[in-house]
Protein backbone atom coordinates (compact mmCIF):
# COMPACT_ATOMS: atom_id res chain seq x y z
CA UNK A 1 0.00 0.00 0.00
CA UNK A 2 1.67 3.26 -1.11
CA UNK A 3 2.02 6.24 1.22
CA UNK A 4 2.43 9.77 -0.09
CA UNK A 5 4.91 10.76 2.61
CA UNK A 6 8.30 9.10 2.10
CA UNK A 7 9.97 7.54 5.16
CA UNK A 8 11.67 10.33 7.12
CA UNK A 9 15.45 9.82 6.93
CA UNK A 10 17.38 9.75 10.19
CA UNK A 11 20.40 11.98 10.75
CA UNK A 12 23.74 10.26 11.29
CA UNK A 13 27.38 11.14 11.93
CA UNK A 14 29.41 11.49 8.73
CA UNK A 15 31.03 8.08 8.00
CA UNK A 16 34.56 9.52 7.63
CA UNK A 17 34.32 11.34 10.94
CA UNK A 18 32.64 8.57 12.92
CA UNK A 19 35.21 5.98 11.75
CA UNK A 20 37.64 7.79 14.06
CA UNK A 21 35.48 8.17 17.18
CA UNK A 22 33.24 6.11 19.48
CA UNK A 23 30.35 8.60 19.57
CA UNK A 24 26.92 7.31 18.61
CA UNK A 25 26.50 6.91 14.85
CA UNK A 26 22.78 7.66 14.66
CA UNK A 27 21.36 10.94 16.01
CA UNK A 28 17.72 9.77 15.97
CA UNK A 29 14.64 11.84 15.17
CA UNK A 30 13.70 15.19 16.68
CA UNK A 31 10.06 15.87 17.64
CA UNK A 32 9.12 17.31 14.28
CA UNK A 33 10.68 14.41 12.36
CA UNK A 34 9.11 11.85 14.69
CA UNK A 35 5.62 13.37 14.33
CA UNK A 36 5.96 13.40 10.54
CA UNK A 37 7.17 9.80 10.40
CA UNK A 38 4.44 8.70 12.84
CA UNK A 39 1.82 10.28 10.58
CA UNK A 40 2.66 7.64 7.95
CA UNK A 41 1.12 4.84 10.04
CA UNK A 42 -2.23 3.64 8.66
CA UNK A 43 -3.48 2.33 12.04
CA UNK A 44 -4.43 -0.93 10.43
CA UNK A 45 -7.51 -2.73 11.76
CA UNK A 46 -5.37 -5.86 12.01
CA UNK A 47 -1.86 -4.50 12.72
CA UNK A 48 0.65 -7.09 11.58
CA UNK A 49 3.47 -5.16 13.24
CA UNK A 50 2.27 -6.12 16.76
CA UNK A 51 2.24 -9.84 15.98
CA UNK A 52 5.80 -9.59 14.67
CA UNK A 53 7.10 -7.95 17.87
CA UNK A 54 8.35 -10.63 20.30
CA UNK A 55 7.08 -8.59 23.27
CA UNK A 56 3.87 -7.44 21.50
CA UNK A 57 4.29 -3.68 21.94
CA UNK A 58 1.02 -1.94 20.97
CA UNK A 59 2.76 -0.22 18.07
CA UNK A 60 -0.06 1.72 16.34
CA UNK A 61 -1.25 2.88 19.75
CA UNK A 62 2.10 4.42 20.76
CA UNK A 63 2.58 5.81 17.25
CA UNK A 64 -0.85 7.46 17.49
CA UNK A 65 0.29 9.35 20.60
CA UNK A 66 3.42 10.50 18.75
CA UNK A 67 1.24 11.89 15.94
CA UNK A 68 -0.61 14.02 18.47
CA UNK A 69 2.63 15.03 20.20
CA UNK A 70 1.76 13.30 23.50
CA UNK A 71 5.12 11.58 23.92
CA UNK A 72 4.60 10.76 27.60
CA UNK A 73 1.48 8.78 26.67
CA UNK A 74 3.43 7.01 23.91
CA UNK A 75 6.11 6.09 26.46
CA UNK A 76 3.50 4.69 28.84
CA UNK A 77 2.12 2.45 26.08
CA UNK A 78 5.58 1.09 25.28
CA UNK A 79 6.40 0.61 28.98
CA UNK A 80 3.52 -1.82 29.35
CA UNK A 81 5.45 -4.35 27.30
CA UNK A 82 9.11 -3.31 27.23
CA UNK A 83 11.50 -2.32 29.99
CA UNK A 84 14.32 -1.41 27.56
CA UNK A 85 12.79 0.78 24.81
CA UNK A 86 15.81 3.00 24.17
CA UNK A 87 17.95 -0.13 23.82
CA UNK A 88 15.50 -1.97 21.55
CA UNK A 89 14.89 1.12 19.43
CA UNK A 90 18.62 1.05 18.71
CA UNK A 91 19.57 -2.61 18.36
CA UNK A 92 16.50 -4.70 17.44
CA UNK A 93 16.45 -6.26 13.97
CA UNK A 94 13.27 -4.37 13.09
CA UNK A 95 13.63 -5.21 9.40
CA UNK A 96 12.84 -8.86 10.16
CA UNK A 97 10.30 -8.17 12.91
CA UNK A 98 7.83 -5.26 13.28
CA UNK A 99 8.99 -3.27 10.26
CA UNK A 100 9.38 -6.45 8.21
CA UNK A 101 5.64 -7.04 8.72
CA UNK A 102 4.43 -3.46 8.34
CA UNK A 103 1.85 -3.28 5.57
CA UNK A 104 3.50 -0.16 4.14
CA UNK A 105 6.57 -2.25 3.36
CA UNK A 106 4.69 -4.27 0.75
CA UNK A 107 4.98 -1.58 -1.92
CA UNK A 108 7.15 1.01 -0.25
CA UNK A 109 9.02 1.66 2.94
CA UNK A 110 7.65 0.47 6.30
CA UNK A 111 6.99 2.89 9.15
CA UNK A 112 10.30 3.51 11.00
CA UNK A 113 8.96 1.80 14.14
CA UNK A 114 12.40 1.31 15.71
CA UNK A 115 13.44 4.92 15.26
CA UNK A 116 10.09 6.09 16.69
CA UNK A 117 10.49 3.79 19.72
CA UNK A 118 13.97 5.19 20.24
CA UNK A 119 12.69 8.77 19.95
CA UNK A 120 9.94 8.18 22.53
CA UNK A 121 12.36 6.54 24.97
CA UNK A 122 15.04 9.23 24.54
CA UNK A 123 12.54 12.07 24.79
CA UNK A 124 11.06 10.60 27.98
CA UNK A 125 14.47 10.18 29.56
CA UNK A 126 15.61 13.67 28.60
CA UNK A 127 12.38 15.18 29.92
CA UNK A 128 12.37 13.23 33.18
CA UNK A 129 9.19 11.29 32.36
CA UNK A 130 8.53 8.18 34.46
CA UNK A 131 7.32 5.97 31.64
CA UNK A 132 5.51 3.46 33.80
CA UNK A 133 3.77 5.33 36.61
CA UNK A 134 0.94 2.81 36.84
CA UNK A 135 3.18 -0.20 37.12
CA UNK A 136 5.57 1.52 39.46
CA UNK A 137 2.84 2.56 41.88
CA UNK A 138 1.43 -0.96 41.77
CA UNK A 139 4.83 -2.36 42.70
CA UNK A 140 5.67 0.20 45.34
CA UNK A 141 2.23 -0.06 46.96
CA UNK A 142 3.15 -3.59 47.93
CA UNK A 143 6.40 -2.63 49.63
CA UNK A 144 6.65 -3.26 53.34
CA UNK A 145 7.20 -0.39 55.73
CA UNK A 146 10.91 -0.04 56.55
CA UNK A 147 12.11 -2.75 58.91
CA UNK A 148 9.11 -5.08 58.47
CA UNK A 149 10.10 -8.61 57.46
CA UNK A 150 8.51 -10.72 54.70
CA UNK A 151 6.60 -13.94 55.38
CA UNK A 152 9.51 -16.04 54.10
CA UNK A 153 12.57 -14.00 54.98
CA UNK A 154 15.78 -14.95 53.24
CA UNK A 155 18.04 -16.13 56.06
CA UNK A 156 21.27 -14.28 55.41
CA UNK A 157 22.96 -12.32 52.69
CA UNK A 158 25.61 -13.87 50.49
CA UNK A 159 28.60 -11.68 49.69
CA UNK A 160 27.38 -8.15 49.13
CA UNK A 161 23.71 -9.09 49.40
CA UNK A 162 21.90 -6.65 51.61
CA UNK A 163 18.82 -7.70 53.51
CA UNK A 164 16.27 -8.56 50.78
CA UNK A 165 13.45 -7.80 53.23
CA UNK A 166 13.98 -4.17 52.27
CA UNK A 167 12.86 -5.03 48.76
CA UNK A 168 9.31 -6.16 49.39
CA UNK A 169 6.90 -8.30 51.34
CA UNK A 170 6.36 -10.93 48.72
CA UNK A 171 8.20 -14.12 47.98
CA UNK A 172 11.84 -13.64 47.06
CA UNK A 173 12.88 -14.57 43.52
CA UNK A 174 16.50 -14.76 42.34
CA UNK A 175 17.36 -13.78 38.77
CA UNK A 176 20.78 -14.87 37.54
CA UNK A 177 22.28 -12.60 34.89
CA UNK A 178 21.48 -8.95 34.22
CA UNK A 179 21.19 -9.10 30.42
CA UNK A 180 17.92 -8.38 28.60
CA UNK A 181 16.37 -11.73 29.66
CA UNK A 182 17.13 -11.16 33.35
CA UNK A 183 16.13 -7.48 33.30
CA UNK A 184 12.81 -8.20 31.55
CA UNK A 185 12.01 -11.09 33.90
CA UNK A 186 12.96 -9.04 36.98
CA UNK A 187 10.87 -6.04 35.84
CA UNK A 188 7.73 -8.07 35.32
CA UNK A 189 8.16 -9.89 38.64
CA UNK A 190 8.78 -6.62 40.49
CA UNK A 191 5.65 -5.14 38.90
CA UNK A 192 3.76 -8.13 40.32
CA UNK A 193 5.17 -7.29 43.75
CA UNK A 194 7.87 -9.95 44.16
CA UNK A 195 11.13 -9.23 45.96
CA UNK A 196 13.58 -9.66 43.11
CA UNK A 197 17.35 -9.81 43.37
CA UNK A 198 19.47 -10.04 40.21
CA UNK A 199 22.88 -11.67 40.64
CA UNK A 200 25.43 -10.60 38.03
CA UNK A 201 28.90 -12.09 37.60
CA UNK A 202 30.47 -8.94 36.16
CA UNK A 203 31.00 -5.64 37.95
CA UNK A 204 28.39 -3.87 35.81
CA UNK A 205 24.83 -4.84 34.90
CA UNK A 206 23.50 -5.15 31.35
CA UNK A 207 24.99 -8.37 29.93
CA UNK A 208 25.89 -8.08 26.26
CA UNK A 209 24.33 -4.61 26.21
CA UNK A 210 27.15 -3.50 28.51
CA UNK A 211 30.11 -5.65 27.52
CA UNK A 212 29.39 -6.60 23.89
CA UNK A 213 27.55 -3.90 21.94
CA UNK A 214 29.85 -0.90 21.37
CA UNK A 215 29.31 2.64 22.60
CA UNK A 216 28.83 3.93 19.03
CA UNK A 217 25.66 1.81 18.73
CA UNK A 218 24.45 1.91 22.33
CA UNK A 219 25.78 4.66 24.61
CA UNK A 220 26.29 3.15 28.06
CA UNK A 221 26.03 6.04 30.50
CA UNK A 222 23.41 8.03 28.60
CA UNK A 223 21.08 5.22 27.51
CA UNK A 224 21.75 1.80 29.03
CA UNK A 225 22.44 2.98 32.56
CA UNK A 226 19.20 5.01 32.57
CA UNK A 227 17.13 2.00 31.50
CA UNK A 228 18.76 -0.20 34.16
CA UNK A 229 18.06 2.51 36.75
CA UNK A 230 14.40 2.42 35.68
CA UNK A 231 14.34 -1.35 36.35
CA UNK A 232 15.91 -0.72 39.76
CA UNK A 233 13.27 1.92 40.46
CA UNK A 234 10.68 -0.85 40.29
CA UNK A 235 12.30 -2.28 43.42
CA UNK A 236 14.69 -4.72 41.72
CA UNK A 237 17.98 -5.16 43.58
CA UNK A 238 21.10 -5.86 41.50
CA UNK A 239 24.07 -7.59 43.13
CA UNK A 240 27.15 -7.44 40.91
CA UNK A 241 30.35 -9.50 41.26
CA UNK A 242 28.42 -12.62 42.27
CA UNK A 243 29.08 -15.71 40.13
CA UNK A 244 26.31 -18.23 40.67
CA UNK A 245 27.89 -21.67 40.66
CA UNK A 246 31.07 -20.31 42.23
CA UNK A 247 30.33 -17.53 44.77
CA UNK A 248 27.13 -19.31 45.73
CA UNK A 249 25.14 -22.17 44.17
CA UNK A 250 21.50 -22.36 43.14
CA UNK A 251 20.93 -24.90 45.94
CA UNK A 252 22.23 -22.37 48.44
CA UNK A 253 19.95 -19.69 47.01
CA UNK A 254 16.99 -21.97 47.80
CA UNK A 255 18.19 -23.60 51.03
CA UNK A 256 20.16 -20.84 52.74
CA UNK A 257 19.01 -17.56 51.17
CA UNK A 258 15.26 -18.21 51.20
CA UNK A 259 14.55 -17.68 47.49
CA UNK A 260 11.47 -19.57 46.32
CA UNK A 261 12.15 -19.50 42.58
CA UNK A 262 15.14 -18.85 40.36
CA UNK A 263 15.37 -17.53 36.79
CA UNK A 264 18.55 -18.27 34.83
CA UNK A 265 19.34 -15.66 32.17
CA UNK A 266 23.06 -16.24 31.91
CA UNK A 267 23.34 -15.83 28.16
CA UNK A 268 25.76 -17.55 25.81
CA UNK A 269 29.13 -16.00 26.51
CA UNK A 270 31.47 -18.86 25.65
CA UNK A 271 33.28 -18.06 22.38
CA UNK A 272 33.89 -20.58 19.61
CA UNK A 273 37.09 -20.95 17.64
CA UNK A 274 37.70 -22.64 14.27
CA UNK A 275 40.26 -25.21 15.39
CA UNK A 276 42.67 -24.15 12.63
CA UNK A 277 46.47 -23.94 13.09
CA UNK A 278 47.76 -20.66 14.51
CA UNK A 279 44.83 -19.81 16.81
CA UNK A 280 47.21 -19.66 19.80
CA UNK A 281 49.40 -16.94 18.25
CA UNK A 282 49.68 -13.53 19.88
CA UNK A 283 47.16 -11.20 18.26
CA UNK A 284 44.30 -13.71 18.00
CA UNK A 285 41.22 -12.71 19.99
CA UNK A 286 37.70 -13.97 20.42
CA UNK A 287 35.29 -11.14 19.57
CA UNK A 288 33.96 -11.43 23.13
CA UNK A 289 37.33 -10.67 24.68
CA UNK A 290 38.11 -7.89 22.21
CA UNK A 291 34.74 -6.20 22.74
CA UNK A 292 34.74 -6.71 26.51
CA UNK A 293 38.11 -5.01 26.81
CA UNK A 294 36.81 -2.09 24.83
CA UNK A 295 33.25 -1.72 26.12
CA UNK A 296 33.20 -2.96 29.71
CA UNK A 297 36.85 -2.14 30.43
CA UNK A 298 36.85 1.08 28.32
CA UNK A 299 40.13 0.36 26.52
CA UNK A 300 39.26 3.00 23.88
CA UNK A 301 39.36 5.77 26.48
CA UNK A 302 42.63 7.45 27.30
CA UNK A 303 41.75 7.69 30.99
CA UNK A 304 41.61 3.86 31.28
CA UNK A 305 44.66 1.59 31.40
CA UNK A 306 43.00 -1.50 29.85
CA UNK A 307 45.34 -2.81 27.13
CA UNK A 308 43.98 -3.58 23.65
CA UNK A 309 45.72 -4.44 20.41
CA UNK A 310 43.97 -3.93 17.07
CA UNK A 311 47.18 -3.75 14.99
CA UNK A 312 47.57 -1.80 11.75
CA UNK A 313 45.76 -4.55 9.86
CA UNK A 314 42.98 -6.68 11.28
CA UNK A 315 40.82 -9.55 9.98
CA UNK A 316 37.50 -10.35 11.61
CA UNK A 317 36.12 -13.81 10.84
CA UNK A 318 32.31 -14.10 10.76
CA UNK A 319 29.28 -12.26 9.39
CA UNK A 320 26.93 -11.55 12.31
CA UNK A 321 26.32 -8.49 14.46
CA UNK A 322 29.26 -9.51 16.63
CA UNK A 323 31.60 -9.52 13.63
CA UNK A 324 30.36 -6.07 12.52
CA UNK A 325 30.85 -4.68 16.04
CA UNK A 326 34.35 -6.14 16.36
CA UNK A 327 35.36 -4.87 12.90
CA UNK A 328 34.00 -1.36 13.43
CA UNK A 329 35.71 -1.22 16.82
CA UNK A 330 39.06 -2.31 15.34
CA UNK A 331 38.65 0.32 12.60
CA UNK A 332 38.07 3.03 15.21
CA UNK A 333 41.19 1.86 17.04
CA UNK A 334 43.17 2.55 13.86
CA UNK A 335 43.31 -0.81 12.01
CA UNK A 336 42.63 -1.32 8.31
CA UNK A 337 39.95 -3.96 8.79
CA UNK A 338 38.61 -6.79 6.64
CA UNK A 339 35.62 -8.99 7.38
CA UNK A 340 36.17 -12.56 6.20
CA UNK A 341 32.93 -14.47 5.55
CA UNK A 342 32.46 -17.82 3.86
CA UNK A 343 29.12 -17.08 2.18
CA UNK A 344 27.91 -14.03 0.19
CA UNK A 345 26.50 -10.67 1.28
CA UNK A 346 22.97 -12.05 0.84
CA UNK A 347 23.54 -14.59 3.62
CA UNK A 348 25.20 -12.17 6.08
CA UNK A 349 23.30 -12.69 9.35
CA UNK A 350 24.08 -9.19 10.71
CA UNK A 351 21.45 -6.46 10.74
CA UNK A 352 21.21 -4.75 7.35
CA UNK A 353 21.83 -1.34 8.96
CA UNK A 354 25.05 -2.54 10.62
CA UNK A 355 26.42 -3.98 7.36
CA UNK A 356 25.57 -0.73 5.59
CA UNK A 357 27.27 1.33 8.31
CA UNK A 358 30.36 -0.90 8.22
CA UNK A 359 30.61 -0.52 4.44
CA UNK A 360 30.18 3.27 4.65
CA UNK A 361 32.95 3.48 7.24
CA UNK A 362 35.43 1.68 4.97
CA UNK A 363 35.47 -1.90 6.29
CA UNK A 364 36.48 -4.28 3.51
CA UNK A 365 34.48 -7.46 2.95
CA UNK A 366 36.21 -10.63 1.73
CA UNK A 367 33.16 -12.74 0.82
CA UNK A 368 33.13 -16.42 -0.15
CA UNK A 369 36.38 -16.69 1.78
CA UNK A 370 37.26 -19.07 4.62
CA UNK A 371 40.38 -19.07 6.83
CA UNK A 372 42.46 -22.26 6.83
CA UNK A 373 45.43 -21.12 8.95
CA UNK A 374 46.70 -18.14 10.92
CA UNK A 375 50.33 -17.45 10.02
CA UNK A 376 52.80 -16.08 12.55
CA UNK A 377 56.22 -14.42 12.56
CA UNK A 378 59.36 -15.69 14.29
CA UNK A 379 58.28 -14.01 17.56
CA UNK A 380 54.90 -15.73 17.70
CA UNK A 381 52.77 -12.78 16.54
CA UNK A 382 50.15 -12.97 13.81
CA UNK A 383 51.36 -11.79 10.37
CA UNK A 384 48.64 -13.03 7.98
CA UNK A 385 45.43 -14.97 7.62
CA UNK A 386 45.67 -17.77 5.07
CA UNK A 387 42.30 -18.29 3.38
CA UNK A 388 40.66 -20.36 0.67
CA UNK A 389 38.05 -19.16 -1.82
CA UNK A 390 34.58 -20.71 -1.47
CA UNK A 391 31.61 -21.21 -3.80
CA UNK A 392 28.01 -21.89 -2.83
CA UNK A 393 26.83 -25.48 -3.14
CA UNK A 394 23.49 -27.12 -2.29
CA UNK A 395 21.26 -25.82 0.51
CA UNK A 396 21.90 -27.32 3.98
CA UNK A 397 19.28 -28.17 6.64
CA UNK A 398 18.90 -24.44 7.45
CA UNK A 399 17.92 -23.82 3.83
CA UNK A 400 21.08 -21.77 3.19
CA UNK A 401 23.42 -22.87 0.41
CA UNK A 402 26.52 -24.49 1.89
CA UNK A 403 29.90 -22.96 1.09
CA UNK A 404 32.30 -25.37 -0.63
CA UNK A 405 36.09 -24.75 -0.91
CA UNK A 406 37.52 -24.02 -4.35
CA UNK A 407 40.52 -26.32 -4.62
CA UNK A 408 43.91 -24.63 -5.06
CA UNK A 409 42.56 -21.11 -4.40
CA UNK A 410 44.48 -20.41 -1.14
CA UNK A 411 45.74 -16.87 -0.61
CA UNK A 412 46.95 -14.68 2.27
CA UNK A 413 45.49 -11.51 3.76
CA UNK A 414 48.14 -9.55 5.72
CA UNK A 415 46.92 -9.09 9.32
CA UNK A 416 48.50 -8.26 12.67
CA UNK A 417 45.32 -9.14 14.51
CA UNK A 418 42.69 -11.82 13.88
CA UNK A 419 39.35 -11.66 15.69
CA UNK A 420 37.13 -14.75 15.71
CA UNK A 421 33.42 -13.87 15.70
CA UNK A 422 32.00 -17.30 14.99
CA UNK A 423 29.23 -17.53 17.54
CA UNK A 424 29.03 -18.43 21.20
CA UNK A 425 27.49 -21.06 23.44
CA UNK A 426 26.29 -21.02 27.07
CA UNK A 427 28.85 -21.28 29.85
CA UNK A 428 28.49 -24.76 31.47
CA UNK A 429 29.17 -23.51 35.06
CA UNK A 430 25.58 -23.38 36.34
CA UNK A 431 24.47 -26.62 34.70
CA UNK A 432 27.52 -28.41 36.11
CA UNK A 433 26.90 -27.15 39.67
CA UNK A 434 23.12 -27.63 39.82
CA UNK A 435 21.56 -31.08 40.13
CA UNK A 436 18.53 -31.76 37.94
CA UNK A 437 19.22 -29.19 35.21
CA UNK A 438 19.29 -30.84 31.80
CA UNK A 439 21.16 -29.35 28.85
CA UNK A 440 21.04 -30.00 25.12
CA UNK A 441 23.91 -31.36 23.03
CA UNK A 442 24.86 -27.71 22.32
CA UNK A 443 25.07 -26.95 26.05
CA UNK A 444 21.83 -24.93 26.16
CA UNK A 445 19.51 -25.34 29.14
CA UNK A 446 16.44 -27.45 28.41
CA UNK A 447 13.34 -25.34 29.12
CA UNK A 448 9.67 -25.36 28.11
CA UNK A 449 8.14 -22.60 25.98
CA UNK A 450 7.17 -20.90 29.25
CA UNK A 451 10.71 -21.20 30.61
CA UNK A 452 10.36 -24.09 33.08
CA UNK A 453 13.59 -26.10 33.28
CA UNK A 454 13.84 -29.75 34.28
CA UNK A 455 14.24 -28.72 37.92
CA UNK A 456 11.11 -27.53 39.78
CA UNK A 457 11.28 -23.86 40.75
CA UNK A 458 14.09 -23.11 38.32
CA UNK A 459 13.21 -21.24 35.12
CA UNK A 460 15.41 -20.08 32.27
CA UNK A 461 15.31 -18.00 29.10
CA UNK A 462 17.29 -15.97 26.60
CA UNK A 463 20.55 -17.06 25.01
CA UNK A 464 21.16 -19.61 27.82
CA UNK A 465 18.25 -21.60 26.36
CA UNK A 466 18.26 -20.71 22.66
CA UNK A 467 21.97 -20.14 22.09
CA UNK A 468 23.08 -16.75 20.72
CA UNK A 469 19.95 -14.92 19.47
CA UNK A 470 18.61 -11.37 19.88
CA UNK A 471 17.88 -8.83 22.61
CA UNK A 472 14.16 -8.80 22.04
CA UNK A 473 13.85 -12.60 21.95
CA UNK A 474 15.72 -12.73 25.27
CA UNK A 475 13.36 -10.11 26.69
CA UNK A 476 10.34 -12.03 25.43
CA UNK A 477 11.64 -15.20 27.09
CA UNK A 478 12.26 -13.30 30.34
CA UNK A 479 8.69 -11.99 30.32
CA UNK A 480 7.19 -15.43 29.62
CA UNK A 481 9.24 -16.91 32.44
CA UNK A 482 8.09 -14.16 34.82
CA UNK A 483 4.47 -15.15 34.12
CA UNK A 484 5.34 -18.83 34.64
CA UNK A 485 7.17 -18.07 37.90
CA UNK A 486 4.14 -16.14 39.13
CA UNK A 487 1.91 -19.11 38.31
CA UNK A 488 4.32 -21.55 39.94
CA UNK A 489 4.63 -19.55 43.16
CA UNK A 490 0.86 -19.11 43.41
CA UNK A 491 0.46 -22.87 43.03
CA UNK A 492 2.75 -23.71 45.98
Ligand code: FAD
Pocket residue numbers: 091092093176177178179180181182199200201202205206207208209212213242243244245265266267268269291321322325351427429430461462463464468469470471472474
Ligand atom coordinates in the same frame (compact mmCIF):
# COMPACT_ATOMS: atom_id res chain seq x y z
P1 FAD B 1 23.32 -11.79 28.08
O1 FAD B 1 23.04 -10.48 27.48
O2 FAD B 1 24.51 -12.53 27.60
O3 FAD B 1 23.42 -11.59 29.65
C1 FAD B 1 23.79 -12.66 30.49
C2 FAD B 1 24.39 -12.11 31.76
O4 FAD B 1 24.54 -13.19 32.69
C3 FAD B 1 25.77 -11.52 31.58
O5 FAD B 1 25.82 -10.23 32.15
C4 FAD B 1 26.70 -12.49 32.32
O6 FAD B 1 27.82 -11.84 32.88
C5 FAD B 1 25.77 -13.03 33.37
N1 FAD B 1 26.18 -14.34 33.88
C6 FAD B 1 26.63 -15.40 33.15
N2 FAD B 1 26.90 -16.43 33.96
C7 FAD B 1 26.63 -16.01 35.22
C8 FAD B 1 26.73 -16.63 36.50
N3 FAD B 1 27.15 -17.89 36.63
N4 FAD B 1 26.39 -15.92 37.60
C9 FAD B 1 25.95 -14.63 37.48
N5 FAD B 1 25.85 -14.00 36.30
C10 FAD B 1 26.17 -14.69 35.17
N6 FAD B 1 21.02 -8.70 19.44
C11 FAD B 1 20.18 -7.83 18.83
O7 FAD B 1 18.96 -7.97 18.94
N7 FAD B 1 20.66 -6.76 18.11
C12 FAD B 1 21.99 -6.51 18.01
O8 FAD B 1 22.37 -5.54 17.36
C13 FAD B 1 22.89 -7.39 18.67
N8 FAD B 1 24.23 -7.15 18.62
C14 FAD B 1 25.07 -7.96 19.35
C15 FAD B 1 26.43 -7.65 19.38
C16 FAD B 1 27.29 -8.41 20.14
C17 FAD B 1 28.74 -8.05 20.18
C18 FAD B 1 26.80 -9.57 20.83
C19 FAD B 1 27.74 -10.45 21.62
C20 FAD B 1 25.46 -9.91 20.77
C21 FAD B 1 24.59 -9.09 20.05
N9 FAD B 1 23.23 -9.37 20.01
C22 FAD B 1 22.36 -8.50 19.38
C23 FAD B 1 22.67 -10.52 20.73
C24 FAD B 1 22.06 -10.10 22.05
O9 FAD B 1 22.87 -9.16 22.68
C25 FAD B 1 21.83 -11.32 22.94
O10 FAD B 1 20.98 -12.21 22.24
C26 FAD B 1 21.19 -10.93 24.26
O11 FAD B 1 22.00 -10.01 24.98
C27 FAD B 1 20.93 -12.16 25.11
O12 FAD B 1 20.42 -11.74 26.35
P2 FAD B 1 20.55 -12.64 27.66
O13 FAD B 1 19.92 -11.84 28.74
O14 FAD B 1 20.03 -13.99 27.37
O15 FAD B 1 22.12 -12.81 27.91
Ligand code: SF4
Pocket residue numbers: 040041042043044047048049050059060101102103104111113
Ligand atom coordinates in the same frame (compact mmCIF):
# COMPACT_ATOMS: atom_id res chain seq x y z
FE1 SF4 C 1 1.11 1.17 11.27
FE2 SF4 C 1 2.59 -0.53 9.74
FE3 SF4 C 1 1.60 -1.37 12.10
FE4 SF4 C 1 -0.10 -0.90 10.00
S1 SF4 C 1 1.51 -2.51 10.14
S2 SF4 C 1 -0.39 -0.29 12.16
S3 SF4 C 1 0.96 0.84 9.03
S4 SF4 C 1 3.12 0.30 11.78
